[in-house]
Amino acid sequence: MHIEVCEHAFSPWERLATFESEHGPRQGSFGATATFVGTMRDFNEGDDVVSLTLEHYPGMTERQLERIVSGVDDRDGLLEVLVLHRVGQVVPGDPIVLVAVWSAHRAAAFAACRQIMEALKSSAPFWKKEELKDGQRWVAQNTPG
Amino acid sequence: MHIEVCEHAFSPWERLATFESEHGPRQGSFGATATFVGTMRDFNEGDDVVSLTLEHYPGMTERQLERIVSGVDDRDGLLEVLVLHRVGQVVPGDPIVLVAVWSAHRAAAFAACRQIMEALKSSAPFWKKEELKDGQRWVAQNTPG
Amino acid sequence: MPIRVRYFASLRERIGRAEDSLDAQPDLTVAEVWATLQPDRPLDSNTLAALNQEYVEYDRRVSDGDEVAFFPPVTGG
Amino acid sequence: MPIRVRYFASLRERIGRAEDSLDAQPDLTVAEVWATLQPDRPLDSNTLAALNQEYVEYDRRVSDGDEVAFFPPVTGG
Numbered sequence: 314m315h316i317e318v319c320e321h322a323f324s325p326w327e328r329l330a331t332f333e334s335e336h337g338p339r340q341g342s343f344g345a346t347a348t349f350v351g352t353m354r355d356f357n358e359g360d361d362v363v364s365l366t367l368e369h370y371p372g373m374t375e376r377q378l379e380r381i382v383s384g385v386d387d388r389d390g391l392l393e394v395l396v397l398h399r400v401g402q403v404v405p406g407d408p409i410v411l412v413a414v415w416s417a418h419r420a421a422a423f424a425a426c427r428q429i430m431e432a433l434k435s436s437a438p439f440w441k442k443e444e445l446k447d448g449q450r451w452v453a454q455n456t457p458g
Numbered sequence: 459m460h461i462e463v464c465e466h467a468f469s470p471w472e473r474l475a476t477f478e479s480e481h482g483p484r485q486g487s488f489g490a491t492a493t494f495v496g497t498m499r500d501f502n503e504g505d506d507v508v509s510l511t512l513e514h515y516p517g518m519t520e521r522q523l524e525r526i527v528s529g530v531d532d533r534d535g536l537l538e539v540l541v542l543h544r545v546g547q548v549v550p551g552d553p554i555v556l557v558a559v560w561s562a563h564r565a566a567a568f569a570a571c572r573q574i575m576e577a578l579k580s581s582a583p584f585w586k587k588e589e590l591k592d593g594q595r596w597v598a599q600n601t602p603g
Numbered sequence: 604m605p606i607r608v609r610y611f612a613s614l615r616e617r618i619g620r621a622e623d624s625l626d627a628q629p630d631l632t633v634a635e636v637w638a639t640l641q642p643d644r645p646l647d648s649n650t651l652a653a654l655n656q657e658y659v660e661y662d663r664r665v666s667d668g669d670e671v672a673f674f675p676p677v678t679g680g
Numbered sequence: 681m682p683i684r685v686r687y688f689a690s691l692r693e694r695i696g697r698a699e700d701s702l703d704a705q706p707d708l709t710v711a712e713v714w715a716t717l718q719p720d721r722p723l724d725s726n727t728l729a730a731l732n733q734e735y736v737e738y739d740r741r742v743s744d745g746d747e748v749a750f751f752p753p754v755t756g757g
Contacts, residue, residue: 325491326475333471341498345495346497348492349492349564351489351564354487356486373733398757423494426568430757434754438730438751440751513612515653515656518657522656543680575680582677583677584679585679596613596675600680
């Protein structure tokens with residue numbers, strides 16, 4: 314399991330290529346990789362969003378993400394998990410979160426990737442503040458998946 | 459929608475990076491990208507597998523893949539879909555299939571990626587022949603996801 | 604134009620060739636195409652049939668110039 | 681060692697500071713930590729509480745040296 318809070322912009326596909334070649338499961342052992350990338354949109358709840366500031370709770374963030382990954386229902390089916398999450402100021406098009414799961418079979422990979430994302434959205438201590446054209450607002454609550 | 463049958467090995471993360479920058483939805487329009495990569499394992503049904511030959515039905519393959527993508531339940535929620543599928547001789551560790559879905563929101567992206575993979579497995583005209591240490595065999599049937 | 608009949612994967616190997624050609628007859632069905640060309644092999648219910656590259660049931664009618672294909676369950680992905 | 685009390689996001693902004701410090705008392709609960717430090721703000725039931733970086737209910741007991749945090753619903757991902 315590799316969990317990282319990123320202070321700077323990251324490129325999910327480059328990170329996946331590097332991680333897989335350096336830390337991925339042995340070639341031939343995995344048959345399925347499911348990934349999810351969450352990216353900043355330039356709209357939310359009907360308003361244009363100029364930028365976003367992501368605050369988090371250093372220390373608790375990493376603990377919660379580890380707990381989420383360790384708590385995946387079919388933990389035995391997983392060979393490797395990568396979670397990256399951005400903090401700081403983010404602009405539209407910037408990746409915010411990357412979850413990638415390697416498994417022997419596809420059912421476990423799909424299910425774990427989804428489960429990790431939903432748990433991350435509901436319990437990892439990150440908060441978004443949106444900068445609109447005419448002011449700022451905290452995002453009140455994530456929508457269920 | 460971009461669908462491609464690949465005669466040669468491809469690198470899914472490189473292809474995703476290139477496709478997203480050249481043909482991806484407008485930056486800021488998508489908030490969710492779900493991907494699945496199917497990779498050749500070196501084992502199947504308890505046996506070591508040395509290599510795999512993937513046969514397909516040229517023409518019908520592309521038609522079926524287009525039909526699968528067009529038939530996604532929440533087609534309106536999708537901004538872009540990329541499907542790559544390998545044919546020819548494949549060795550353990552080689553990617554076989556890549557499905558990537560871009561959407562405004564994560565529920566549509568997850569659901570479409572999964573739905574496309576399941577439909578591809580059950581109806582796209584590809585066939586795998588495995589080369590074992592002591593002979594060859596056709597894979598009889600895909601397991602349900 | 605005759606009907607082009609194609610076989611794929613294990614079926615192609617068992618039959619020993621990748622395709623056949625058949626002259627159309629009135630009201631010919633997919634099942635009859637098979638029975639005419641493979642009189643010694645009953646059509647296995649697992650076998651999938653396609654007409655002009657779309658899946659069809661065995662009772663679908665076939666016309667001049669059509670492409671019919673028979674193949675085993677697919678195993679891609 | 682005192683209890684370290686931290687506030688995040690909109691709660692931090694409303695309170696006007698990121699943390700407080702409080703001397704432990706016997707059988708002090710998370711809810712009482714809040715009430716002691718924020719006597720004029722009832723604890724909103726949406727507010728999440730963590731003790732030593734793990735989620736807890738408001739009735740959890742707090743000890744010397746603990747870190748207590750209060751924050752609004754999380755919105756990452």
